Amino acid sequence: MRGATRARPGRVAVVWITALSPAIAQAQFAPRPLSRFDRQKAEWLLRRRLPCLGCHRLDGAGGVIGPDLSDVADRRTPAFIYRMVSEPQAALPGSSMPKIAMPDEWRALVVSYLAERKGRGAAAVDPPSVAAPGRLDAVSDGAALYQRVCAACHGSEGRGDGPNAANLTTRPTAHADSAYLSTRPDDTLFDGIFAGGYILNRSHLMPGWGETLSRNQLWGLVRYLRALCRCTGPAWSRDGAGGAGGAGGAAGADEGAEDAVAEGDVRRARSSR
Numbered sequence: 001m002r003g004a005t006r007a008r009p010g011r012v013a014v015v016w017i018t019a020l021s022p023a024i025a026q027a028q029f030a031p032r033p034l035s036r037f038d039r040q041k042a043e044w045l046l047r048r049r050l051p052c053l054g055c056h057r058l059d060g061a062g063g064v065i066g067p068d069l070s071d072v073a074d075r076r077t078p079a080f081i082y083r084m085v086s087e088p089q090a091a092l093p094g095s096s097m098p099k100i101a102m103p104d105e106w107r108a109l110v111v112s113y114l115a116e117r118k119g120r121g122a123a124a125v126d127p128p129s130v131a132a133p134g135r136l137d138a139v140s141d142g143a144a145l146y147q148r149v150c151a152a153c154h155g156s157e158g159r160g161d162g163p164n165a166a167n168l169t170t171r172p173t174a175h176a177d178s179a180y181l182s183t184r185p186d187d188t189l190f191d192g193i194f195a196g197g198y199i200l201n202r203s204h205l206m207p208g209w210g211e212t213l214s215r216n217q218l219w220g221l222v223r224y225l226r227a228l229c230r231c232t233g234p235a236w237s238r239d240g241a242g243g244a245g246g247a248g249g250a251a252g253a254d255e256g257a258e259d260a261v262a263e264g265d266v267r268r269a270r271s272s273r
């Protein structure tokens with residue numbers, strides 16, 4: 001896996017290695033100095049564009065699934081913050097933090113921004129690379145996966161009332177609402193879980209899981225949403241589509257006219273896996 005654990009070379013060696021290997025350069029991330037404009041952009045990305053504050057707080061607003069990011073630089077080194085944002089499942093296997101797709105430049109900016117908010121004096125210590133509940137990729141059951149990574153927002157019975165929901169500016173969808181879920185084709189649900197809210201013109205607080213979970217796991221989640229709502233998608237969307245019942249899913253993708261723009265992105269992302 002990219003950026004996996006490696007010994008830390010000393011400072012001089014870093015210069016060489018950075019030039020030679022982007023993978024190791026990632027593990028040795030050094031924050032860059034930020035202008036006022038950079039800081040504004042980083043705050044915009046964190047507050048309006050990326051799903052980070054669905055799970056984390058920053059200056060008093062946001063979710064509580066993960067630690068408060070306001071003072072993360074007091075606890076963690078810049079290299080660890082970078083690694084956590086780049087490859088959370090490698091940095092902390094089993095974490096409920098998904099890898100969020102974004103341009104490298106945004107990642108470097110956001111991490112530099114978080115890393116420079118230091119000042120309370122504690123020495124940064126990176127946590128050991130272990131996670132109690134086991135790796136996410138080993139969870140093949142849709143129900144178990146939902147309880148582990150979705151229920152904090154969507155509620156354990158899919159009523160949109162998880163313990164973290166009150167911290168969000170948009171209410172998580174109630175997956176148990178059969179009237180609403182009946183209007184959503186399986187492919188649209190898949191795409192929402194894969195890519196997250198923002199690129200489907202919905203709340204940016206809904207994270208995308210396509211960089212973290214396998215296709216089978218994502219379809220397992222779609223099937224579980226159907227169990228929660230005790231419903232199926234609209235009839236037109238079920239004709240001949242792979243949908244939640246099979247391994248496929250591409251067959252019906254062209255029909256979701258409302259999501260036409262984003263689907264191009266999702267399909268590109270799918271085919272790159």
Ligand code: HEC
Nearest residue numbers: 050051052055065066067075081084085095096097100207
């Ligand atoms: C679905 C929830 C979720 C989302 C979305 C999410 N994280 Fe996390 N994040 C977590 C959890 C949970 C942890 C704590 C690690 C653990 O125990 O799993 C964490 C840990 C971290 C850490 C390490 C903090 C520490 O004190 O050790 C950083 C830094 C971080 N996340 C940054 C981000 C950024 C930046 C984004 C957006 C690009 C983001 N996270 C999106 C859940 C999330």
Ligand code: HEC
Nearest residue numbers: 054055149150153170171172173189192202203205206221
């Ligand atoms: C940090 C909170 C959070 C987590 C964790 C989260 N969601 Fe969401 N989700 C939301 C919010 C908020 C929305 C509402 C988006 C909107 O309506 O603008 C949403 C919307 C959705 C939708 C869109 C439904 C539709 O209208 O088509 C689906 C599907 C979904 N979530 C599935 C999941 C699944 C499956 C998981 C776990 C893998 C998950 N979510 C994890 C917050 C979250």
